Amino acid sequence: MPALIEISDPVDPRIDMYREIRERDLVGRKGLFVAEGKVVVEKLTDSAHHHPLSLLIASKRVEALQPIIARLASDVPVYVAAQPVIDAIAGFSMHRGILAIGRRTTVMAADDLLAACEDRAMVLVLSGIANHDNLGGIFRNAAAFGADAVLLDGDCCDPLYRKAIRVSVGATLLVPFARIVRQENMIDLLERHAFSPVALSPTGADLLSDWRPGPRTAVLLGAEGPGLSAKIIGRTRSVRIAMSGGFDSLNVATTSGIVLHHIASVPPK
The missing domain is CATH 3.40.1280.10 (SPOUT methyltransferase, trefoil knot domain)
Structure with a gap:
């Protein structure tokens, strides 16, 4: 299970891919995309065609999201931030409390x-x-x-x-x-x-x-x-x-x- 990485600064370069995602979706950028919400991120972790590169979770949701975190490979970073910080990073109120960056791994003609x-x-x-x-x-x-x-x-x-x-x-x-x-x-x-x-x-x-x-x-x-x-x-x-x-x-x-x-x-x- 990956370790949790605390994020206290909204401009921390480690979470650049999550910043202002409403205006700057990741589609088309090297096969990356944004998954939002518990149900969607669960499906990402179970997908045969995509895999998570990292997660960003609100501190108050960490305990409830342990089953998802436990299924991740140990080298997948899990960033954790207080709600005001995560809202500032995302650019809107992230009431779902969980985001993931995923990559498409199966591309077929x-x-x-x-x-x-x-x-x-x-x-x-x-x-x-x-x-x-x-x-x-x-x-x-x-x-x-x-x-x-x-x-x-x-x-x-x-x-x-x-x-x-x-x-x-x-x-x-x-x-x-x-x-x-x-x-x-x-x-x-x-x-x-x-x-x-x-x-x-x-x-x-x-x-x-x-x-x-x-x-x-x-x-x-x-x-x-x-x-x-x-x-x-x-x-x-x-x-x-x-x-x-x-x-x-x-x-x-x-x-x-x-x-x-x-x-x-x-x-x-």
Whole structure:
């Protein structure tokens, strides 16, 4: 178990990576990211794809967080500061009392991630999801209903942005994900790995309730508003969720939850 390192000065250089994290997120900096809150940091310590580099804990939370500290490798620094100091470091009131700097350790190409899936698998493919709340909600649903992986196109925001991690309740640290390179055609990629693509659209040809997933299914979701491109929908089976008259769309994270629940509830073909 690592030793605790007391921090009394908010400008101590040892905690530079934690300073003003609201304005200066670590995403994109050498694979580092910020995890916030007990539940999220617990998932970071348990993740097969990421690992903690250090923790910053409010003094009053140390005793309650001992189970997390005990699971850390001995060389992971655990910094401890009084609440006013930790608030000054973070740049806002850190009522959760725990932050961690993590590093992504498993980075797979989309091809390799699909190739690693079992014979029966279900993946989500996201296009243009640029809202961190929506992305976090989708990952949370993916974890809850057992999605095997998430693929993101080049217009999606980063799942390791602090807010996306927090909204997902740490699911972005648990569900494997990969980026589809911009020059790659996502439908060709999916078909190359024997995944049947199904596109969600308010104008879908079939009702979701009438659709049964195959052994290897890829569910495609687009951004609210523009949705999926006509070119993508034209190469897939398209399905829609039945709604009351006069209303034709749902939040994309809500949509993902309904679709994933349907897949988990109906017997596969």
